Amino acid sequence: MNRYTTRGAQALALLAVVSLTAGCGLPRPGPNKKEIFAGSVLQEGDAFIVTVNPRVTRATAVMPSFGFSxxxxxxxxxGSDTISNGDILSITVYENVRDDPLLGNTGQRVSQLTEVQVDGQGYVFIPYAGRIKAAGNTVEGLRSAISRKLDAQTPDPQVQVARVAGDGxxxxxxxxxxxxxxxxxxxxxxxxxxxxxxxxxxxxxxxxxxxxxxxxxxxxxxxxxxxxxxxxxxxxxxxxxxxxxxxDERKFTALGAMGAQTVVPFETETLSAIEAIATVGGLQTAAADPTGVFVFRNEPAAIANAVLGRKDLQGDQRMVYVLDLTAPTGMFEARDFLVRDGDTVYVTEAPYVQWQKTLSVLTGSAGAAASLNSAAGGS
Missing domain, CATH: 3.10.560.10 (Outer membrane lipoprotein wza domain like)
Known part of the structure; x- marks a missing residue:
């Protein structure tokens, strides 16, 4: 047999082995592009696969809206001094007599009533003044009311009222x-x-x-x-x-050929796809396929219908959004497309990476075989 023919046959055999090995279970971070597209509804799968463009970006740009009614x-x-039911008050009474004060002991001109609580009906009880309406009144109004009640029993009493922390x-x-x-x-x-x-x-x-x-x-x-x-x-x-x-408890999951594969909390109110990738260290330069950036999401029916131009979908729909960072506007689309709570951002490996892994397996196996043959020949 011709030597060149033999070499050609060997090359074909090596190619066949490489192809067979590549189809086997070599390590990889997840599905490749072909496998993801095979899950499309168009291929009788259960997910809608949509290429991101400005219309899709606008239809999916729905973020939680917060505010007060x-x-x-x-x-x-x-009113800064309005008293309410349950308030706790501190009341201090200064009397102008020393020998026989109304509220205090002999020689005690200042009497302090601490933690006087306004009851459920809005009243407070003050010794010698009785029940006085406090709720709905201001601190100044209550002070005047207490002064009037005590004035008939002790000359010209001076009263201070302060509201402190309580249940009101x-x-x-x-x-x-x-x-x-x-x-x-x-x-x-x-x-x-x-x-x-x-x-x-x-x-x-x-x-x-x-x-x-x-x-x-x-x-x-x-x-x-x-x-x-x-x-x-x-x-x-x-x-x-x-x-x-x-x-904020929102999170997304980063998987595939990126700097990290992890669950990532949102650090800002809005997060674009390009920011999400940058958050985990960007694409792996030696492994990532920039044409295979995917965002997996369960989309509400209203948004799914808007994205797909339909009106018949009901319930949450599985959506896979595709970003190609090598396209002329790819980086802009990734910058504008918003990641949402619960999304999975996945980057596929470049095709040649699997070939490299396959060749590494084959060359490693060939080297091991050569070593065994050499050892066998020397024995």
Whole structure:
């Protein structure tokens, strides 16, 4: 047989072995492009595979919208000294007599009543003055009422009234805040932003902080940065409001030929596909296929219908969005396409990587065989 023919046959045999080996279970981070496209609805699969373009980007650019309803925003600021049921008051009475004061012991001109609570009907009880209506009154109004009641029994009494933290005109602040607790609504802290400052501010990255306010059966939520940027969202507080600072819990999963394969929390309110890739270290230069960037998502029917130009889909739909970073506008599309909570961002390996792995297996096997033959010949 001709030597060249023999070499050609060997080359063909090697090519066949390479092809066979490449089709076997060599290590890889996930499916290749061909396998992903084989799962398309058009191939009798269960996922819609869509190439990202400006229309698709607009149809899928749906992010959580937070804010406060009119019932929150139109509530007026409380009077700074208005007393409510459940408030705790501190009342101090100064008398102008030494020998026989009405409230204190002999020689004691100052009498202090601490932690006087406004009852459920809005009254407080003051010795020698009786029950006095406090709820709905101002601190100054209650002070005057107590002075009038005592004036008939002790000459020209001087009265001080202060409202302290209690169960009335107070709010609770919990979650990721520097100083959680119960805080009175006072003149400097009658709005949400001021009350948060009173509690020492948030204890997490402000860019990831959400502020939730519950008032009765109604709840509103807003990004902290939007609260700072929009004065209309700095709502007036009401007694009993419950404020919770939450950290954004949205995440996406990064898989494939990227710098890391992990679950990644959102660091900003919005996150584009190119930012998501950069967050985990970018594409692996020696392995990634920039034409095979995929975003896997369960899409609500309304958005899926808009993306596909249909009206018949119902329920969540499996969608696979395809980004080609080598296309003329590919980087722009990846910059504009938004990643959402629960997405999986996957980058396929370049085809030649599998060939390299195959050749490495074959050359390694051939080297091992040669070593065994050499050892056998020398024995």
């Amino acid at each position: 009119d019932s929150f925003r139109k509530a007026g600021v409380m 005109s107070t709010v609770t602040i919990n979650g990721s805040v520097a100083t959680p607790g119960v805080f009175p609504i006072e003149q400097p802290t009658r709005t949400l932003a001021a009350m948060l400052a009173r509690a020492g501010g948030v204890a997490i990255n402000p860019a990831k902080a959400l502020v939730r306010v519950t008032r009765g059966n109604h709840t509103g939520k807003i990004w902290l940065k939007d609260l700072w940027a929009n004065p209309q969202m700095d709502i007036a507080l009401r007694p009993g409001d419950r404020i919770v600072i939450e950290e």
